[in-house]
Amino acid sequence: MQLVLHAGAHVTDEDRLLKCLTANQKMLGDHGIQVPFAKDYRRLMRDVLHAAAQGGLAPDTREILMDALGFDELPERLILSNPGFFGTPKMAASGGDFYTSAAGRTQIFRQIFAEDEIELFFAICNPATFLPAILAQTKFDDLSVYLGGIDPREMRWSAMIERVRSANPDIPITVWCNEDTPLIWGQVLRDMAGIEPGVPLTGEHALLRDIMTPDGMTRFESYLDRHRNMTEMQKRRVISAFLDRFADDDAIEEELDMPGWTDQIVTELSGLYDEDAYRISRIPGTTLITP
Numbered sequence: 001m002q003l004v005l006h007a008g009a010h011v012t013d014e015d016r017l018l019k020c021l022t023a024n025q026k027m028l029g030d031h032g033i034q035v036p037f038a039k040d041y042r043r044l045m046r047d048v049l050h051a052a053a054q055g056g057l058a059p060d061t062r063e064i065l066m067d068a069l070g071f072d073e074l075p076e077r078l079i080l081s082n083p084g085f086f087g088t089p090k091m092a093a094s095g096g097d098f099y100t101s102a103a104g105r106t107q108i109f110r111q112i113f114a115e116d117e118i119e120l121f122f123a124i125c126n127p128a129t130f131l132p133a134i135l136a137q138t139k140f141d142d143l144s145v146y147l148g149g150i151d152p153r154e155m156r157w158s159a160m161i162e163r164v165r166s167a168n169p170d171i172p173i174t175v176w177c178n179e180d181t182p183l184i185w186g187q188v189l190r191d192m193a194g195i196e197p198g199v200p201l202t203g204e205h206a207l208l209r210d211i212m213t214p215d216g217m218t219r220f221e222s223y224l225d226r227h228r229n230m231t232e233m234q235k236r237r238v239i240s241a242f243l244d245r246f247a248d249d250d251a252i253e254e255e256l257d258m259p260g261w262t263d264q265i266v267t268e269l270s271g272l273y274d275e276d277a278y279r280i281s282r283i284p285g286t287t288l289i290t291p
Contacts, residue, residue, distance in 0.1 A: 008083035011133040012123040012178040018081040032076030089137035096150025103167035124157040128269040176289040183291040216246020
């Protein structure tokens with residue numbers, strides 16, 4: 001069995017990927033791909049991960065999980081999604097490192113699914129927007145305390161990816177920048193599902209509806225109807241063109257309300273983030289999806 005783990009990050013897609021894939025359960029099921037609803041496994045997986053961290057991983061854990069999902073027979077490909085796989089929001093950047101439990105948690109999945117092929121999918125996010133958003137989901141009032149005094153300019157997503165790869169060298173990782181998601185949404189969905197680029201997906205453009213004006217969305221859908229044979233790259237250019245003209249500024253504008261942060265700090269963080277994404281693209285066994 002192929003197991004796909006979509007592990008976040010927090011405050012990126014807000015379960016949109018999972019919702020889109022579950023909306024296509026019938027079609028994906030016909031291809032041997034199962035996408036269970038979050039309620040069917042998230043609490044159970046949380047309990048399993050906690051027990052395993054304390055040395056309590058039972059040898060029949062995989063069988064228990066499969067039974068809980070209620071499959072008549074094992075799927076060819078199973079997709080599980082949870083931004084909490086690598087920990088709570090408190091653990092997302094605590095101490096000045098992104099998801100310090102990521103490597104260990106991935107090893108637990110490798111133990112449970114020892115005979116299966118595992119793939120990890122993960123969206124990174126500009127620390128300039130990620131840190132204020134994740135801080136708001138914790139009990140911390142001060143970013144410096146949350147980060148253990150570490151300067152956010154020292155934090156790197158690539159360090160987390162390298163830790164996971166080092167601990168789990170047989171697990172390929174697919175990464176993308178959350179900021180690029182509107183342009184690469186279709187590829188992320190299909191790569192996660194393991195289906196060909198031309199296979200249609202219900203709700204494939206739902207994300208655009210959230211960030212494009214109604215008039216722009218109507219024009220975009222009309223354009224797609226008239227040009228049904230576009231390649232993925234052609235679609236991306238069309239999406240980019242429509243967003244340039246019809247983006248809903250109120251929907252895409254992000255407020256950075258972080259005491260003490262200047263425009264210069266935000267600019268520095270953004271520049272370092274771009275460099276970090278490039279570094280991730282150079283990590284063996286890692287694929288970076290770009291527009």
